[in-house]
Amino acid sequence: MSIKPKLSRFDLTMIVISLIIGTGIFKSPGEVAIRAGSTPLFFTAWVFGGLITLCGALTFAEIGARYPNTGGFYKLFSYCYHPAFAFMINWIAIISTTASVAAVALIGAEYINPMLLPASLQNETGTKITTIAMVIIVYLINFLGIKMSARAQNLLTLFKIGMIAMLCMAVFKNNAPSQALPVIIQASNPLSSFGLSLVAVFFTYTGYQQTINFGGDIVDAKRNIPKAILMGIAVVIAVYLAVNFAYYQVLGMIGLQQNTALAAKMAAVLFGGVGAKVTSVLMFISVLAYVNVNMMAIPRVYYAMAEDGMLPNIFKRVNPRTQVQEFGMTFLAASILVILFFVSSFSQMLNYSMFFETISLSTAAMAIFILRKRTKHLNNTGIYTIKWYPFVPLLFIIVYWFVTLSIFVANPMGALYCLGAFAAGLLIYYLTKWSKDRKGNPAEINL
Numbered sequence: 001m002s003i004k005p006k007l008s009r010f011d012l013t014m015i016v017i018s019l020i021i022g023t024g025i026f027k028s029p030g031e032v033a034i035r036a037g038s039t040p041l042f043f044t045a046w047v048f049g050g051l052i053t054l055c056g057a058l059t060f061a062e063i064g065a066r067y068p069n070t071g072g073f074y075k076l077f078s079y080c081y082h083p084a085f086a087f088m089i090n091w092i093a094i095i096s097t098t099a100s101v102a103a104v105a106l107i108g109a110e111y112i113n114p115m116l117l118p119a120s121l122q123n124e125t126g127t128k129i130t131t132i133a134m135v136i137i138v139y140l141i142n143f144l145g146i147k148m149s150a151r152a153q154n155l156l157t158l159f160k161i162g163m164i165a166m167l168c169m170a171v172f173k174n175n176a177p178s179q180a181l182p183v184i185i186q187a188s189n190p191l192s193s194f195g196l197s198l199v200a201v202f203f204t205y206t207g208y209q210q211t212i213n214f215g216g217d218i219v220d221a222k223r224n225i226p227k228a229i230l231m232g233i234a235v236v237i238a239v240y241l242a243v244n245f246a247y248y249q250v251l252g253m254i255g256l257q258q259n260t261a262l263a264a265k266m267a268a269v270l271f272g273g274v275g276a277k278v279t280s281v282l283m284f285i286s287v288l289a290y291v292n293v294n295m296m297a298i299p300r301v302y303y304a305m306a307e308d309g310m311l312p313n314i315f316k317r318v319n320p321r322t323q324v325q326e327f328g329m330t331f332l333a334a335s336i337l338v339i340l341f342f343v344s345s346f347s348q349m350l351n352y353s354m355f356f357e358t359i360s361l362s363t364a365a366m367a368i369f370i371l372r373k374r375t376k377h378l379n380n381t382g383i384y385t386i387k388w389y390p391f392v393p394l395l396f397i398i399v400y401w402f403v404t405l406s407i408f409v410a411n412p413m414g415a416l417y418c419l420g421a422f423a424a425g426l427l428i429y430y431l432t433k434w435s436k437d438r439k440g441n442p443a444e445i446n447l
Contacts, residue, residue, distance in 0.1 A: 006323055007217045009224040009231075011150040014157040016232025018293040019207035021160060022104060022286060025240060026263040028204040029247050033256035035197040042253065045194060046244050049201035050237040053208070055396040057233040058386050059365045060209050061226035065383040066375045068221035074304040080367040080374075087310055087432075088425035089360045090301060098332065101294045102339040105131045108287025111280040131340055135291065139333040142295045145322035146217060149296050156289035163282040164239055168246040170269040195406030202403060203354050204240065208233060209361055210297050217300075217323070226384035299328035310432060355407050355418045362400040368393050 007015075036042040069075040077086035109130035117126045142149045211229055218224050247256055250269055256262070263282060267275030299315075303325060306315035315328045369390070379385075386392050408415040 006146055007150055009228050012228035013232045014154045016208050016211050017235055018157045018289045019210050020236045022290040024204035028200045029244055030256050031200040032197050037193055039253050045197040045201050052399045053205040055392045057229050059368050059393040061229045061384050062386050063368055064225035065222045066371045074301050076367050080370040084429045087429040088422055091425045092356055092421055098335050099339050101291055102336045104287050104290050105134055108284045111283040135336050138292050138295050153292055160285050160289055167266045168242050170266045171246045171249040198403050199354050206357050222383045298332050299325040302328040355415055358400045358404040362397045365393050365397050
């Protein structure tokens, strides 16, 4: 049974926002402040990062309009480059994203546990109990159908945005400290500082590209995907600039650089002693939205890979009534639960996630030049096309290459490990293909 379109433009806009706004905005500003070392560079990184993200969003909006498919991110690489390259990129993305979901779910459990569990369970065991319960609840919600998942996502996203907007109100409190506090200057040249600042900025902005994984779920995809991406990105940029301005006004640069619990500090300014509880709810809702949107998105990648014969056919099975990939989603939930028992061993891999992201996003953006040639028949049919082409995608690609280089210069050994993981993916692809060729009929492989 194939996937049928059921999601509206509003549903997809909420998905875009949730794919981007996770826990990063509550941690990354402090890292950006440390790496930037000065107030002007701090705000320049956030504004510039927002503009480059908009360039990426415009590029992916046209990609989504020209090539709307379920599991579109995988399909895009397969169609424009080669199935081997598509597999190489996506197997790393799936592993790192699944591990990231597990790690972020643990963070959410740590924040909410003081409000849910007795003191005797305020430990690692209690955290894992809450995390497992969270994953199971989200799994059951998604099992009810794609529309139910979307409604839950819409509610969680609107609540999250409202809570962040409330934190920004701290700038109007009279007891906010002076912004003219001393600043810790990062000892490096400005270009290097700027490049490393962008790593943290883009980590906070990334995620929107996964929107094209829902190409087969969207009603009137060629029109609604571009509009949903643009509306979602506009909301995210506005929220990020507002909350960073609020952080700066309330905490000052020194407070940003020395305070890791940024949201808790802001909530304390607004609500005093109950600020910690407000922050706990905010972080838990953010994590819940992040887990939910990935429970929706990742099985769509499984579907695309199964269509290309790189996963068993059972990953393509869709409930005709609910439009849920019941096996694919169950496999993902089980993978998250397994990782929860070993999540600490994934911390270093997650630190390298932006190296994977910058390479995959820049090469995905390059696909627009190939798509323009292969889909000329769509020109002048009313689909979205980028203004100022090819300047917009080129600017996005060049800046992401600059960030990739900055990561490599700062940690060459870690970058080499990442490149080794890519190469391992290529080896796995050809071994899988060889194994299927020996069996003679790869299209009929089932579990």
